Amino acid sequence: MEMPVPNPLLPARFEGHTVALQTLGCKLNQAETSAVGKRLEERGFTRVPGDQAADVYVLNTCSVTENADKETALLIRRALRANPSAYVVVTGCYAQLQPEAVRSIPGVKLVLGSNEKFQIAERLPADLRTNDIAVHRCETEDLGGFETAWSLGDRTRAFLKVQDGCDYKCTYCTIPMARGASRSDTLENVVLQAQKLAGSGVREIVLTGVNTGDYGKGEFGDKKHEHTFLQLIQALDEQVDVARIRISSVEPNLMHPELIRFIASSRRFVPHFHLPLQSGSDAVLGRMKRRYRSELYAERVRSIRSMVPDACIGADVITGFPGETEEEFNQTLDFVRENALDYVHVFTYSSRPGTEAALLEQVPLAVRKERTTRLRAIGERLALLSAERSRGREYDVLFEEGKDAEGVEWIEGYTPNYLRVSVPRESAEPGQLVKVVIKEVLGPGKLSGECLPAPILAV
Numbered sequence: 319m320e321m322p323v324p325n326p327l328l329p330a331r332f333e334g335h336t337v338a339l340q341t342l343g344c345k346l347n348q349a350e351t352s353a354v355g356k357r358l359e360e361r362g363f364t365r366v367p368g369d370q371a372a373d374v375y376v377l378n379t380c381s382v383t384e385n386a387d388k389e390t391a392l393l394i395r396r397a398l399r400a401n402p403s404a405y406v407v408v409t410g411c412y413a414q415l416q417p418e419a420v421r422s423i424p425g426v427k428l429v430l431g432s433n434e435k436f437q438i439a440e441r442l443p444a445d446l447r448t449n450d451i452a453v454h455r456c457e458t459e460d461l462g463g464f465e466t467a468w469s470l471g472d473r474t475r476a477f478l479k480v481q482d483g484c485d486y487k488c489t490y491c492t493i494p495m496a497r498g499a500s501r502s503d504t505l506e507n508v509v510l511q512a513q514k515l516a517g518s519g520v521r522e523i524v525l526t527g528v529n530t531g532d533y534g535k536g537e538f539g540d541k542k543h544e545h546t547f548l549q550l551i552q553a554l555d556e557q558v559d560v561a562r563i564r565i566s567s568v569e570p571n572l573m574h575p576e577l578i579r580f581i582a583s584s585r586r587f588v589p590h591f592h593l594p595l596q597s598g599s600d601a602v603l604g605r606m607k608r609r610y611r612s613e614l615y616a617e618r619v620r621s622i623r624s625m626v627p628d629a630c631i632g633a634d635v636i637t638g639f640p641g642e643t644e645e646e647f648n649q650t651l652d653f654v655r656e657n658a659l660d661y662v663h664v665f666t667y668s669s670r671p672g673t674e675a676a677l678l679e680q681v682p683l684a685v686r687k688e689r690t691t692r693l694r695a696i697g698e699r700l701a702l703l704s705a706e707r708s709r710g711r712e713y714d715v716l717f718e719e720g721k722d723a724e725g726v727e728w729i730e731g732y733t734p735n736y737l738r739v740s741v742p743r744e745s746a747e748p749g750q751l752v753k754v755v756i757k758e759v760l761g762p763g764k765l766s767g768e769c770l771p772a773p774i775l776a777v
């Protein structure tokens with residue numbers, strides 16, 4: 319029998335083929351990997367877990383990862399061990415920034431930049447056994463467009479992309495080069511996607527983006543974007559019937575008092591504020607070209623504490639930024655302590671090629687690491703104090719899908735203000751929102767509790 323000849327005018331179909339997708343980096347990348355996976359399924363692919371043998375591997379990379387090159391090469395080697403003749407696609411921020419380095423990794427067949435990430439199904443050759451290597455990537459100034467994406471953390475929580483790119487110029491950051499200018503989804507589409515997620519049983523939606531609070535930039539055809547971030551969260555609050563909405567992170571300069579006031583009064587937006595601090599030293603913030611100074615950050619903390627008494631406030635901090643003196647680092651330690659942040663995510667500075675900060679005088683790595691250790695110790699103490707304050711109090715806890723519920727004695731969930739609470743397994747089900755009284759502090763930000771009668775929401 320003669321084999322049918324594929325029509326070159328029609329997109330290739332891949333029934334009978336498997337694809338495995340893997341993500342490095344942030345929740346936004348995870349949401350986008352999920353969207354890419356759905357498109358590949360529409361083309362006939364069957365998805366298999368990332369660590370299994372597959373005909374096609376897609377690796378969505380990150381540029382923030384310190385060893386993006388090593389991690390990418392490692393995952394490709396693993397994929398090729400599982401299937402030596404697999405067709406390997408690498409996309410994401412690292413592919414956008416270093417296409418030639420990615421191309422030269424043995425086994426890579428297709429390199430797709432940030433814009434081309436969502437064209438993967440169209441860019442795949444009809445014959446996956448080809449030895450050709452292709453690179454499709456545009457220049458930074460041509461990066462644009464907005465692709466809807468969401469991913470499920472588990473069945474209870476979903477990450478919804480509302481914004482992409484960044485117009486800021488922080489001197490340590492490659493993201494604006496990897497993702498382009500700030501742009502946003504339409505308010506109508508975000509509301510629609512959130513309604514669909516809520517309708518599918520999701521209990522908590524996390525709004526994600528590169529610079530989420532900068533929502534409202536971009537153009538649609540010849541129309542400028544018309545909505546602000548405040549309008550977006552007001553619309554979601556009114557129109558989406560979901561138990562909780564969380565905001566992943568907002569730059570301190572964009573966390574305006576009216577936003578805080580609205581979150582304080584909202585039934586759905588949880589009292590969890592993640593405000594990247596990066597440094598408590600104004601001199602360092604200046605060298606980083608951040609758009610606020612420590613006083614503005616402290617002012618935001620005061621506003622939140624006065625309007626939202628039980629709020630959780632957390633921060634990202636970079637240690638050992640170029641030129642950071644011991645005195646400047648101590649200012650960060652003091653700032654974090656004095657403002658009683660509830661948690662601190664500490665990142666040791668690592669130089670990124672192509673950034674302004676890479677050209678400044680670097681702090682020795684051993685000093686950077688030692689500062690990370692000191693700041694982490696303070697962060698842990700603050701998280702412990704925050705957990706201690708909740709002892710004896712009652713919270714609504716949203717229980718999560720465990721990896722493997724069998725034989726597990728405890729089930730975990732989060733309070734609105736982001737404390738992790740465990741209760742005996744038999745007293746709650748994944749997806750249930752249950753009132754819990756806090757009994758013990760298990761560690762920084764970690765508690766155990768007892769469920770009170772009557773779940774608020776059934777599964």
Ligand code: SF4
Nearest residue numbers: 484486487488491493
């Ligand atoms: S705000 Fe600064 S750190 Fe964040 S993505 Fe934009 S440039 Fe990077």
